[in-house]
Amino acid sequence: MATLRELKGRIGSVKSSEKITGAMKMISSAKMHKAEQALKRLLPFRGQIQTIIGNLLSADAEFSSPLIENREVKRIGIVVFGSDDGLCGAYNMNVFKGLLQKLHSMREKHGQDVDFVIYPVGGKMFKAARRLSGAHIEVRQLVEVNSKSSGKEIRNFTFSLQQEYLDGNIDLLEIIYMSYKSVSRQILRAEQLLPVAQETLTDNSITVQCRPYIFEPDANAIFTSVLPLFVLAVMQETFTENQASEQAARVMAMQSANDMRRSCLISFSSNTTSSVSRPSPPSCSTFSAVRSSDGFELGKVMRSIPEVTHTDTPVGRDNEYIVNRYAYFKVIKTNHNLWAV
Template sequence: MASLKEVRNRIVSVSSTQQITKAMKMVAAAKLRRAQDNIMRMRPYAQRLNNILENLSGVQSEEGTNAYAQKRDVQRVLIIAVTSDRGLCGAFNSNVQKAVNQLIAERYAQQAAAGNVSIMAIGKKGHEYFAKRGYTMAGDFTTVFGNLSFDTVRVAAELAMEGFRTGAYDQVDLVYNEFKNVATQIIRTEQFLPIQENQEEQNASQAESDYIFEPSKQEILEQLIPKSLKIQVYKAVLESNASEHGARMTAMDKATDNAGELLKQLKLTYNRTRQAAITTEILEIVGGAEALAAGK
């Protein structure tokens, strides 16, 4: 049985940990409100932009195919993995890492064996994880969440777009956590490039919409498509940011509750140990007194 001093030290240690987790939960809750507001404002804009592109009869035009819609044999792959800069957020980062590993194993095993799978990790945890495993890292975006804005994320999106346009990558995929609520984050794996066409939606939108293009459709597409792609990455990062704070808030709430349960057990153990020690002392005193009395 542990001594009273050991149990007392554990109680102090767990109490300090509980105070830390409670404070981290409150900080995460405050950050979550701002992050949730940001993603809720971004979603309608991103959806509206996608609807406009769908109403433009896809990426095909009389002048040719847009550079970001060219389909090629997939030899070189880039995966954009959005994680966080810090831990203590449950399985938030490990879920992205598992999803990327599963994507490579199921779809890009041949390219990975040839060393043609590159990772663009937005977030320090993802960058460290994939760099240690020998993947080619595209850029360094470990400080994005320290100053999260469209301009910081745009650099990552432009690097991926330029790599696809120049032929450095034949396909670009995006893996991130989508924010649903505080307790639920959904892993999303999406094809970023080449742009996918939804023929059914195109036909429906063409039947419902009649546009006059000024300037030409091709010029509009050449400006809207890059902007839409950058918005897509920015939205994924905002989703991940809100998901991170939700996951950390949930993890710290559970850690605080677990610390409380552990404190109850430790205090019960402490009281039992103290009672046993007092009983032992009483028995020793009584035994000593009886021995003295017998000696007389």
């Protein structure tokens, strides 16, 4: 258990930053709710695109697009989402651990000679990922995109990744991010973005209306033009979830800082109370024993002592004894030692 002096030092250091952590918690909470609202606004856009694609796939037509074609994997691109600011607990570290696990699993699946291109989103994630640069790993610094990007920046970044895939610079594109569930719950997720998997094009919650359609232009042309928009919707949703998860992690970190101060105050209060309220054990001079022929005599307490309970006797016996105000004690004299019983 920490001493009173150590607790005083900890309370002083934590108390000085209490107002700062409280303000940061409120700011992060407001930003988190803002990201939640943005995420809700994005869902109808993605849902509408999935409905269109589902209706196209249900039609009696053949579809082909370079974004859904599988080829031999020799070079893998990974977009890993982190934060630009700190003070968000172990948020970036957990995402980085997920990146290491993904690299290991990809090597086991596609061979040890496969090359990787890592696109870290966020300054903190770039600092962690650049240590992985080596013979088969390339880490690219994103200048125009960060964890706070939105709108046009995300659109340009997504279309540049699609062009990298179409040009054959990467054969597979994965994204790693924290999926936002609640303030205290974020789940690490890794998804394949390119080539677009068949199961990601449709959602079970989307009702596909199998009606006869006349497509103008043809259904394949519509599918080819809508598919990049689906990839863009997924990327926009991922950026927004990353922002909400980052702010949620920062809220929990600031709350932990405030809880630490409260625990210090509780420990300090309990230690102070116990040290003040616990009196010192009475000394041998408290008792006055009169020796008799059989060795037993009653000794009277010569001064007033409050009622307390101790586990060690004033003369060393390890039994519990109770000292009452003006109480009488049975005193045994053995080997020139007094034992209070």
